[in-house]
Amino acid sequence: MANSKEGFNLRRLASHHLFLPILALVLMMVINFILSPSFFSITINNGVLYGSLIDVMNRASELIILAIGMTLVTAASGGQDISVGAIMAVTAAVVTQILSGGEVSVSQYQNSIVLALGAGLLAGMLCGAFNGFLVAKMKIQPMVATLILYTAGRGIAQLITHGQITYIRVDAYKIPGNYISGIPIPTPIIISTVVAVIAFVILKKTALGLFIAGVGMNSSAARLVGLNESRIKIIVFVINGFLAGIAGFIASSRIYSADANNIGLNIEMDAILAVALGGNLLSGGKFSLMGSIIGAYTIQALTTTLYSLNVSADRLPVYKAIVVLVIVIAQSETVQKTVKELLASRKKLIKVQGEV
Known part of the structure; x- marks a missing residue:
């Protein structure tokens, strides 16, 4: 019962409209921290925040x-x-x-x-x-x-x-x-x-x-x-x-x-x-x-x-364009419909296997 409730809470959290944006931001922050361990360091110099x-x-x-x-x-x-x-x-x-x-x-x-x-x-x-x-x-x-x-x-x-x-x-x-x-x-x-x-x-x-x-x-x-x-x-x-x-x-x-x-x-x-x-x-x-x-x-x-x-400044738009492409494709009705059908099929398969 507890596992079922926990699974429901996780699905509810994952379905929140801010879940993916926050996840993407956290991922970027973690990558920056890995590349530069001092990323989160904040200092004050002459009364001004730096970092x-x-x-x-x-x-x-x-x-x-x-x-x-x-x-x-x-x-x-x-x-x-x-x-x-x-x-x-x-x-x-x-x-x-x-x-x-x-x-x-x-x-x-x-x-x-x-x-x-x-x-x-x-x-x-x-x-x-x-x-x-x-x-x-x-x-x-x-x-x-x-x-x-x-x-x-x-x-x-x-x-x-x-x-x-x-x-x-x-x-x-x-x-x-x-x-x-x-x-x-x-x-x-x-x-x-x-x-x-x-x-x-x-x-x-x-x-x-x-x-x-x-x-x-x-x-x-x-x-x-x-x-x-x-x-x-x-x-x-x-x-x-x-x-x-x-x-x-x-x-x-x-x-x-x-x-x-x-x-x-x-x-x-x-x-x-x-x-x-x-x-x-x-x-x-x-x-x-x-x-x-x-x-x-x-x-x-x-x-x-x-x-x-x-990465040089003139190449930045290329990488950002790839991100835009991925997001637009993920938001398309065709992709979302396909994902829902796959999830439904997987759920049905699991149910059948459980009955067997």
Whole structure:
């Protein structure tokens, strides 16, 4: 009786939607610990936390913010936004261009940081609204619709900065991407945590989360109960653009400049992979923000693992693409149906053998 109950609890645990994401994260952490026994060591130097684990959490901050937006887009539209990296570059270009007053390099702000950040986030939201319009009103498949900004976004950023890398050599500008004096935790970790908490609260305390999942699961049924499918999708893409803008600001602050060619480069793939690793169906519907956040940490841990194995940066997308392929195949209806049939056959065979 006890064994039966224990087996039931194990099956119940394994069926939880966060079981596989957490298992993948733990596996990555163990591999990193094996490759580097000091992986979990955390030290304080000049009042600042240092260590490989802290570095993983720090570097995953932008990805966490993007994964939240990508989760909502995937849930509502059944597709992915591949332009978030380009939107990051556009936001960084707008912010630095306003702060520098058009100069290539400045040592003090030429305009208000509030004005610059507000304009940058507005630019990100406009990019999101453009994507949302194409998807919701023009009925273009999300990945195809966002391919436009994926292709043109960095060119727009180059136009804004006149083809130059704009440097903001002001200590205050480095704070969002580094540390706040007197606080040992990296600022990006704090920002990403605040963004995640706000997202959880909004989706928990309002009906927006239900609306997004409803539209993603069955848009026809959602219309019948009075939901405005197009409006919800546009809102989701605007939110995604806003979050990409925040990530772009952090990335720009890390290097105190706007490098249109490199900020957010290939990060859209990591965001999609984080959503998939989080147990979210890439076809849309019900979603888990916590799963995507865990997935983001897993991706960063995977990146750290690959670097430990001396894999060059230009080869990283190949290995991540393999992971995406495996996840997508595992989530397909054909594979899931086959697995269920095999399990049912095995259970039936065991029952027959027991009777014999």
